[in-house]
Amino acid sequence: MLATLNKYRAAFSVGLQSNLVYRVNFAIRGFFSFFHLIVVFILWSAAYSGNASIGGFNFAQTFTYFVALIVVQFMIGAFNEDYQISEDIRNGLINQFLLKPVNYFAYRFSLYLSARLVTGGLILLPLIVTYPLLQDYLVLPTDGWRLAIGLPALVMSALIQFGIAYCFGLLSFWFLEIQGLVILSMALESVLGGQIFPLDLMPEWLFRISQYLPYYYQMYFPVAIFTGRLNDPAMALQGLAIQAAWVVLILGLGQLLWRRGLRLHTAVGG
Amino acid sequence: MNHYFRLWLTSARYCIMRTLMFRADFFIWALVELFWMAVNLLMVSVIYQHTDTVAGWTKYQMMLLVGTSLLIQRFLMGFFWSSIFEMGRNIRSGHFDFFLAQPGNVMFMATTRKIDPDSMINSLVALSVVIYAARQLGLDPSATDLALYALLVVCGVIIHYSMLVLCITPAFWITSAQGIEGSYFTLSEFSRLPRQAFRGAANIAFVWILPVVIVSNAPASILLHGFDAGIVGWVLAITVLWFGLAVFVFQRGLRRYSSASS
Numbered sequence: 001m002l003a004t005l006n007k008y009r010a011a012f013s014v015g016l017q018s019n020l021v022y023r024v025n026f027a028i029r030g031f032f033s034f035f036h037l038i039v040v041f042i043l044w045s046a047a048y049s050g051n052a053s054i055g056g057f058n059f060a061q062t063f064t065y066f067v068a069l070i071v072v073q074f075m076i077g078a079f080n081e082d083y084q085i086s087e088d089i090r091n092g093l094i095n096q097f098l099l100k101p102v103n104y105f106a107y108r109f110s111l112y113l114s115a116r117l118v119t120g121g122l123i124l125l126p127l128i129v130t131y132p133l134l135q136d137y138l139v140l141p142t143d144g145w146r147l148a149i150g151l152p153a154l155v156m157s158a159l160i161q162f163g164i165a166y167c168f169g170l171l172s173f174w175f176l177e178i179q180g181l182v183i184l185s186m187a188l189e190s191v192l193g194g195q196i197f198p199l200d201l202m203p204e205w206l207f208r209i210s211q212y213l214p215y216y217y218q219m220y221f222p223v224a225i226f227t228g229r230l231n232d233p234a235m236a237l238q239g240l241a242i243q244a245a246w247v248v249l250i251l252g253l254g255q256l257l258w259r260r261g262l263r264l265h266t267a268v269g270g
Numbered sequence: 271m272n273h274y275f276r277l278w279l280t281s282a283r284y285c286i287m288r289t290l291m292f293r294a295d296f297f298i299w300a301l302v303e304l305f306w307m308a309v310n311l312l313m314v315s316v317i318y319q320h321t322d323t324v325a326g327w328t329k330y331q332m333m334l335l336v337g338t339s340l341l342i343q344r345f346l347m348g349f350f351w352s353s354i355f356e357m358g359r360n361i362r363s364g365h366f367d368f369f370l371a372q373p374g375n376v377m378f379m380a381t382t383r384k385i386d387p388d389s390m391i392n393s394l395v396a397l398s399v400v401i402y403a404a405r406q407l408g409l410d411p412s413a414t415d416l417a418l419y420a421l422l423v424v425c426g427v428i429i430h431y432s433m434l435v436l437c438i439t440p441a442f443w444i445t446s447a448q449g450i451e452g453s454y455f456t457l458s459e460f461s462r463l464p465r466q467a468f469r470g471a472a473n474i475a476f477v478w479i480l481p482v483v484i485v486s487n488a489p490a491s492i493l494l495h496g497f498d499a500g501i502v503g504w505v506l507a508i509t510v511l512w513f514g515l516a517v518f519v520f521q522r523g524l525r526r527y528s529s530a531s532s
Contacts, residue, residue, distance in 0.1 A: 184301060
């Protein structure tokens with residue numbers, strides 16, 4: 001057990017080091033996501049002028065939502081895991097994992113964790129620097145249940161994020177080129193995952209449907225709990241159950257794709 | 271001029287033939303673009319479900335603006351994006367040597383080599399968004415207004431092209447910094463906002479210093495409010511300015527270029 005853990009701890013630490021090499025790139029990316037926040041700020045403050053509330057929330061609540069979304073994105077978002085897995089398959093690097101007692105999923109997941117530790121830490125820097133400017137527009141509710149449900153929701157969101165990227169990456173066993181599919185799914189995710197606007201602003205029926213789709217649980221769900229867009233603990237618990245079902249389903253699908261894919265795999269190169 | 275047009279036509283023909291070879295790919299990417307446009311329009315419609323105006327712009331005025339901004343961006347993507355994006359990678363890998371041996375201006379050759387037929391097709395979709403919004407607003411622009419609209423869209427494409435080149439040319443100096451390309455996209459997000467929404471420092475930064483906002487707002491306002499000499503003059507002036515800056519920085523970068531690989 002301990003030996004197994006040590007293997008992946010090594011992968012984790014290698015991942016940590018290689019991500020720290022690219023810290024400047026991540027910092028640049030973090031810096032530019034604040035430009036995105038400026039867009040959000042300008043657009044929504046224009047929409048709010050003349051309206052005290054939109055969809056039952058005031059400007060500060062809506063802006064807080066978008067800030068939280070960016071922070072969570074850097075903490076758990078799967079940026080290019082799908083692409084890396086796809087590359088491993090295409091250039092035969094995956095063959096190593098068939099010969100050695102290393103579980104590919106666990107290996108990739110360790111790398112994902114180390115990368116998120118770096119980016120999650122780095123996004124705090126611009127946040128701390130700009131906090132004096134932002135603080136007037138940030139409001140977070142303080143109820144205790146939000147932490148109790150929000151934290152497990154966040155962990156499961158991370159699993160869904162990684163799980164979906166893992167599945168997409170494995171599709172390379174069947175298709176040579178997955179970038180198009182990935183970007184198509186990103187577009188879907190950006191709408192149904194609440195990155196373009198808070199989902200509760202959508203027409204009621206669409207919002208209802210979205211609550212049963214995995215996109216809702218990729219990021220929106222924990223963010224909605226933390227920022228007060230979801231105010232009913234019973235609803236949150238119900239969401240947690242649906243989320244758990246998606247985690248099981250997506251990770252199961254990953255396993256299935258891995259087994260089926262290996263049967264097709266001809267181990268060229270490597 | 272004719273020489274360059276023929277060079278471009280040859281590359282374009284090659285790209286279209288390639289596209290025909292990978293039809294499934296073309297289909298997926300065209301769908302991707304279409305979807306992103308739908309996302310932008312969806313955002314407009316969701317916001318306007320909760321409010322009547324944003325910075326004085328009504329729903330269909332806003333749709334006209336977003337459509338114009340998308341039109342400019344599709345043209346940029348269709349004609350230049352692939353080549354410019356690759357340019358950064360080529361500079362880093364040393365493959366840029368290839369362009370130094372080409373029969374024409376290096377900047378022209380390196381930034382126009384590849385076209386994207388899927389973006390070009392989607393520019394028709396963006397155009398239909400503009401036409402749809404104009405119909406909903408009951409606009410009846412004169413031939414002069416339409417010609418000016420077209421002129422300002424072309425200026426917009428040139429300005430975006432120049433800014434994109436300026437985002438990539440740092441690769442000549444700092445070969446390690448990847449992903450600067452992405453910063454351009456963040457900037458282009460501003461172009462979908464009405465100019466009136468920008469106040470104070472944001473007005474100075476994104477309307478006056480960086481032209482991202484004026485580029486999409488100017489043609490849209492010509493259609494909405496008719497000819498305005500001040501706006502047209504302003505856009506023409508900054509087009510010359512930004513294009514000149516891009517050429518200047520590119521040439522300086524080119525002098526720094528030393529082939530990276532063997």
